[in-house]
Amino acid sequence: MRFDVLTAMNGERAARRACVLVTEMPGGDQRFVKAADLASDPLADILEASLRTGKSGMVEHEGRSYFLTVQTPPARLLVIGAVHITQALAPMARVAGFDLTIIDPRTAFATLERFPDVTLIADWPQEIIPTLGLDRYTAVACFTHDPKIDDPGLEAALSADCFYVGALGSRKTHGKRVERLKExxxxxxxxxxxxxxxxxxxxxxxxxxxxxxxxxxxxxxxxKKPLRADAPQRAGAAA
Amino acid sequence: MLATDENILARAEDWRKSGKGVAIATVTETWGSAPRPVGSHLVIDDEGNFLGSVSGGCVEGEVVTEAMDTIADGKPRMLEFGVADEAAWRVGLSCGGRIRVYVEKVV
Known part of the structure; x- marks a missing residue:
């Protein structure tokens, strides 16, 4: 692998942009394709399919074999609410490899003593989220129970097609939430x-x-589940 | 710190920047019960330091040895491990699967 290709791949990862490294086998000739440049590549259709699944693998095209190293942005977890559950979730999420950010405007909750070594932002979700660039590789979990704080996070997550959107609360609480979101x-x-x-x-x-x-x-x-963009059939199954 | 896919290639970049010879090993194909998915990386420097994994620890030693040869001669190598090839290779996968690993130098 050329060093400039390695540097470019790491740069795309840091910027949370998808890319594919195409290696012809067995020769080893390589080219690096950014997601934004896919359409003009000879393997465009194959590369687009590989980015949707996020899986690396061997492919055949016009009698030639290629290995695709598919690099999608690292899964990120945004938690709204610096609550007790979040204190337990933070170290677990880090070990599981998630890039974790916690937001809570309540400064009594969002303290470094409660959350050492975590990206913790003591501000309103609606102020901060636009700067984070939510995407389909981001999970959002809302734990405050307070619509003023949770709802802006949920709204942003749904709009950005985040792969996971979760919200704490009883069925009754969720029923009210559904009404608010419909409005x-x-x-x-x-x-x-x-x-x-x-x-x-x-x-x-x-x-x-x-x-x-x-x-x-x-x-x-x-x-387990296909990413949101590939799973329109899930809508009909939902309660 | 636990090595994730996020920091393995970043480490390869850092090693190369600091002037070390570096190779990247990538799982390109798996058959049967393989411990690490296709696309998994192991990065190796010219002193035999490594980060990441291509198996559950079964074949990393062999991959590191081959990678140091690749760093020395610049030639990429395709390695295959598995119970089916026990005669051909010194190590195999105890899980019974088979994997193919591509080893290339960072140039």
């Missing part, structure tokens, strides 16, 4: 993407156990 103009299909009650059902009781169930649900959404 804001979100479609039933969009609203049905919110995971609520949040987390997979493992009978979680303590904050740490709830964190496990939420992290498991995020991993499930990332790995």
């Amino acid at each position: 804001k103009g979100f479609s039933d299909e969009q609203i049905a993407r919110i995971r609520a009650p949040v987390g997979i059902d493992i009978g979680a009781v303590s904050p740490a156990e709830i964190a496990v169930s939420v992290l498991a649900e995020i991993v499930l959404s990332l790995r």
